[in-house]
Amino acid sequence: MCGIFGYYSSGGTRYSDTELAAMGETIRHRGPDSQGIWHDVDHGVALGNQRLSILDLEHGDQPFISDDGRVVVVQNGEIFNHEEIAEDLKGSPWACRTHCDTEVILRLYEKAGIAGLDQLNGMFAIAIYDAKEEALFLFRDRVGEKPLYYHLDADGLVFGSEIKAILSLLPERPALDYTALNLFFGLNYVPQPYTLFEGVRHVKPGHYLRVDRSGIRENCWWDLSRIQLEEKSEAQWIDEFNSLLDDSVRIRLRADVPFGAFLSGGVDSSTVVGLMSRHMQQPVRTYSIGFDDPKYDESPYAQEAATRFQTQHTLEIVQPNLLSLWPMATYHCDQPHGDVSFLPTFKVAELAAQDVKMVLTGDGADELYAGYDKYKSFFGSGEDEYVCDDDFAQRYIANIRLFDDPSLTRLFAEGVRQQMSPEHSVSAVVRKELERSRHMGRINQALFVDTELLLSGNNLVKPDRMGMAVSIENRAPFLDYRLIEHAFSMPGELKLRQGETKYIYKKAVAGLIGDGLAYRKKQMFTVPVGDWFKKDLRPLCEDLLLSERTRARGLFDYDYVEKLLTDHCDERNNNTREIRALMAFEYWCREFMD
Structure with a gap:
């Protein structure tokens, strides 16, 4: 886990080494262990990295540079299959010389160009400069686990893992983006690629940008909407799910530093911890917080899971009112989020960071397997109720909105409303995703919308930013791309059946975590x-x-x-x-x- 930053000049702009070092310092919390900067002043391009050392502590400092000096690479994240890729490259001209996962990116690019990076299984935001092409590539993981922002103007492009790094180089603060403002109050978060800063954009998940002297081009390298439904028996789905999740956990245990897991006692975190315990010789270190109000306290369930898997468990009871942390969380997020569960997430990350530098989490499972109660309430009569595309779109958009259109009209001042485009309204953004997924069935369409918008726009921002605030890395086994593709090839009725959320998933893991944890009522990580x-x-x-x-x-x-x-x-x-x-x-x- 790290932070990356840099620039590419298409005009006369050149930044000093001092300015670049200061740019890195704005995101030092993402990587406090070292700073590395490669800067070609003549060509007006720089790539920088703030490193949080997790793999190959001795040889993993970035940037990584090819022997001929042509290719420079920095990344934020982890490549979980780096050992397998390095093994495949042995004996070739592109063999790895370290055990660092960033070197794998460099060697794959040297071997096959940008197309070679589709072999990566991980969470990553990558910047590559190719001096021969005089091109900068900004490459983002499949579902947006790791952030990557950029600002483009006539002078060139500035990029960073957080917006505050970009702001440090701009001569003045960007104006408010009214399209993003409209979307925030429509959804409770700002969906990508928008941000509230005019001119600052987010590289979309599964996409990369090529920036050269002729301009900027966006390319899609992974598209979830291409997944087709498959027909299999329940037993086949369960066997495949268990096998994929087990391997996903296994490769996410690769680290050269102490690590652990967040444990709430819910089905997701309990499953991850149960699988971790199968692959580890020593007890899993688990962390949870509880509240002194039993209505909001999940700690007894976390203790039940900790006892079942004989973990080394750390629990801290805190006051439910954590709102004094809100300004701090806002600073680290760069954008507003109406989700106050960011605050307890920070507290459990802060607790774990006293002992470990990396944790596994259960993030992503709810969006893949219909874990939220909102799906149960919306599809109460089954997905066959929504036969008409337009009726389904209207009703689902209403189901996920914060302020509806009439309320937004009342909320904004008249001068603000006039600057908002209906082409980029909540309805337009969500309808686009529903259209892309219309072959998937209604339940999977709803999950697709949340995977494409909510997950990357809010739910993955939470573990990344709150973990990075205390310099701790979060790994999410459910977001292995093999599991994501498997989940969206699965019919929706196997995820939500007769009011049971995560139907097939719970059935698959009940033997591991026990019926009590598998089928207990879902409790949201929030306060009153x-x-x-x-x-x-x-x-x-x-x-x-x-x-x-x-x-x-x-x-x-x-x-x-x-x-x-x-x-x-x-x-x-x-x-x-x-x-x-x-x-x-x-x-x-x-x-x-x-």
Whole structure:
């Protein structure tokens, strides 16, 4: 795990080594162990890396440079099948000389060019400069586990693992992007490739950019929508699932530093820990936090799983109200997120970071196997209820929205509304993904939307940014591309059946983790902020939503905002999510725009 940064000049712009070093320092939390920068001032190109040492501690410093000096590589992430690729390259002109996974990227590129990188199984954001081509490649993993942002203007391109690295090189702070603003309040997060900074974009998952003197080109190298449904028996699906997940866990245990796992006691983390225990000689180190309010405390289930698998378990009981961490979380995320589960995620990462540098997590399983209750409630009568494409699209979009279109019209000030394009509305963005997945069946279409938008836009931001805030790497076995492709070749009725979420998955792992953990009611990793808004936190809400500082931005109809808060506090409506999003946005404004 690391942070990467750099630039490619198409004009006369050149940055100094001092500016580049400072750019890296803005993301030092991602890689505090060392900094490496390669800079060709004559050609106006630089690649930098902040390293968090996980593999080959002695020989893994970046950038990696080819013998002839033609190719330079930096990466953020891990290549989990690097041992197998290195073995295949033995005895060839591209044989690896270290045990570092970044060298595998260099050798594959030397051997086969950018097309060779489709062999990578991992989470990664990669920058490659090819001096012969005079081209920079920005290459991102399949589902967006690792972030990679860029800013393009007439002078060239600046890139970084976090937006704050890019901002450090720009002469002035970018303006607010109104399209992204509309999408944030429509979805509760900003979907990729948009960001709230005008001119700053996110390389899309499964895509790469080629930047050269002629301009910039975007290419798709992995497309989940190409997966076709298959027919197999339940026994076949279960055998394949168990085999793939077991191997995914196995290759994610490769590390030259102490590691462990987050353990909530839910089906996902319990399964990962159970499989880890099969492959390890020593007890798995597991970490969880609990709350002193039993309504929100999962720690007894985590202890049950820890006892079952004889882990070395660390538990910390914390106060449920972690909202004092919100500004810090906003700084690390670069963008607002209305999801307060970022805060307990930070606390468990902070706890684990006292002992280990890497953890395995259960992230991604809910989106692949229909784990959220929202799927159960939406498909209550089965997916056959939604025969008409347009009816399904309208109703599913309504199901996942934060503010609907009439509410957005009321929310934004008239001058702001005029700068928003309907071509990039929530409806347009979601309909595009539904169209791409129309051959998959209704349940899988819903999961496809969440995998393409929610997972990369919010749910994977959480473990990456909150882990990196304390310099700890998160690995998600469920997001092995082999499992993702397997999951989307599986009919939706095997994931959600008669009100049972994760139907086939739970059936597959019940023998490993026990029926009690496999079939217990899902508990969201969250706290009762909606109740706090009505009482103890009302002054905070009023400051963030209605103060003169907030109103001076002129972005919203503040009478409408005040009504949202008043109706919530007077219990006429539950506006928790809307208030949370408005608070998150104002925290972001104060951190990045003021």
